[in-house]
Amino acid sequence: MNDRYISKNLKLYELSNDGLKLSTHAQANFCRGELAKALRKGPYQVNVILGGYDAKVPTGGSLYVMDYLGSCAKVNYGAQGYASNFCLSIMDRDWEEGLTEEQAVKIVEHCIRELQMRFLINQSNFIIKVIDKDGLRTLKFGADPADN
Amino acid sequence: MDFKKIFRMNDKLYVGLAGLATDVQTLDQLLRFRMGLYELREEREMSPQVFTNMLSNLLYEKRFGPYFAEPIIAGLDENEKPYLATMDLIGAISKTKDFVVAGTAEGNMYGMCETLWKPDMDEEELFETIAQALLASVDRDALSGWGGVVHIITKKGVITRELKGRQD
Numbered sequence: 001m002n003d004r005y006i007s008k009n010l011k012l013y014e015l016s017n018d019g020l021k022l023s024t025h026a027q028a029n030f031c032r033g034e035l036a037k038a039l040r041k042g043p044y045q046v047n048v049i050l051g052g053y054d055a056k057v058p059t060g061g062s063l064y065v066m067d068y069l070g071s072c073a074k075v076n077y078g079a080q081g082y083a084s085n086f087c088l089s090i091m092d093r094d095w096e097e098g099l100t101e102e103q104a105v106k107i108v109e110h111c112i113r114e115l116q117m118r119f120l121i122n123q124s125n126f127i128i129k130v131i132d133k134d135g136l137r138t139l140k141f142g143a144d145p146a147d148n
Numbered sequence: 149m150d151f152k153k154i155f156r157m158n159d160k161l162y163v164g165l166a167g168l169a170t171d172v173q174t175l176d177q178l179l180r181f182r183m184g185l186y187e188l189r190e191e192r193e194m195s196p197q198v199f200t201n202m203l204s205n206l207l208y209e210k211r212f213g214p215y216f217a218e219p220i221i222a223g224l225d226e227n228e229k230p231y232l233a234t235m236d237l238i239g240a241i242s243k244t245k246d247f248v249v250a251g252t253a254e255g256n257m258y259g260m261c262e263t264l265w266k267p268d269m270d271e272e273e274l275f276e277t278i279a280q281a282l283l284a285s286v287d288r289d290a291l292s293g294w295g296g297v298v299h300i301i302t303k304k305g306v307i308t309r310e311l312k313g314r315q316d
Contacts, residue, residue, distance in 0.1 A: 036174050040213060071169030073151060 006031050024052030028064035028072055036070030043068055047080040053131050061131065079111075086118060087111040101130065105139065112141050149310060150294055157183055159306060160224040161196050162299055163203075166251035167217035167237065175217055178206065196223040196231040200241060207239035214238050218250040228303050253292045256285035271300050275309065283313045 010030070014021055022030065028050045038044050048066040065078035077095050079087035094107045105128065112126050125142030154164045155176045163179060165172040182202060186194050194202075200221050207215060214237045225231040234248040235241045242248070246265050249257035260281035269277060278298050286292035296311040 036170050069170040
């Protein structure tokens with residue numbers, strides 16, 4: 001519900017402003033603002049991870065992590081939910097400056113394997129999404145080819 | 149730096165905001181907005197005294213549903229003299245000549261500052277004093293740490309340094 005509200009409002013901005021697309025930072029700020037506004041009316045019970053690619057940003061990609069209260073932080077890696085307890089520890093250890101896409105995906109796979117071993121919810125299939133200059137791609141991690 | 153909570157309003161006015169992260173970020177945006185409007189209308193920079201009163205008013209407007217943030221205002225007044233102020237979450241102003249503190253470790257910081265502060269320190273000595281007071285205070289607080297940021301505001305400019313302390 002929250003995701004459609006955000007994405008449709010971003011589309012509206014595009015339509016209202018002659019095709020101008022908002023940067024990842026601007027989108028994150030918009031989302032934060034909506035979360036903060038809703039906090040004292042009727043909070044969205046949603047934590048957000050927002051990632052995007054901008055040609056203007058030196059590293060290309062940027063990642064923002066927000067909580068349901070409306071705090072926002074730009075991070076190198078992030079996780080939300082119960083899984084974050086496991087994933088953040090893995091990423092704290094494995095992440096370094098200047099990773100290639102292949103290395104980054106390896107880290108995500110490391111997180112997934114850790115969850116499959118230690119997390120109380122048994123989950124065999126995961127969806128990995130990659131965002132780069134060519135847009136969005138989906139990678140899969142799991143046994144079931146029908147799960148897409 | 150993990151989480152920015154000190155914001156430059158102008159070269160002679162910095163605001164530190166301690167408390168709920170979302171309100172810290174909202175207040176930063178609101179304050180920049182109000183400063184901007186003031187400067188457009190008045191065609192002059194906002195003095196720290198005016199800023200303090202504005203912030204106090206902003207917070208008291210939310211008296212029965214407050215922003216959970218406690219600000220620290222530090223800068224140079226119109227006569228280039230140091231200006232320090234703090235307030236509670238509903239805008240009760242506290243102006244002091246020596247030091248102001250806020251945050252989960254404020255009790256610890258009161259102790260450190262009371263001991264280490266003396267008048268008429270130069271920039272280098274002030275930086276050392278602040279750094280020691282901050283690091284020692286946060287080390288005794290479970291909720292604070294992972295480093296610090298120190299800004300020294302002088303007539304000539306502002307020098308900013310990041311501190312690295314215990315990472316536990």
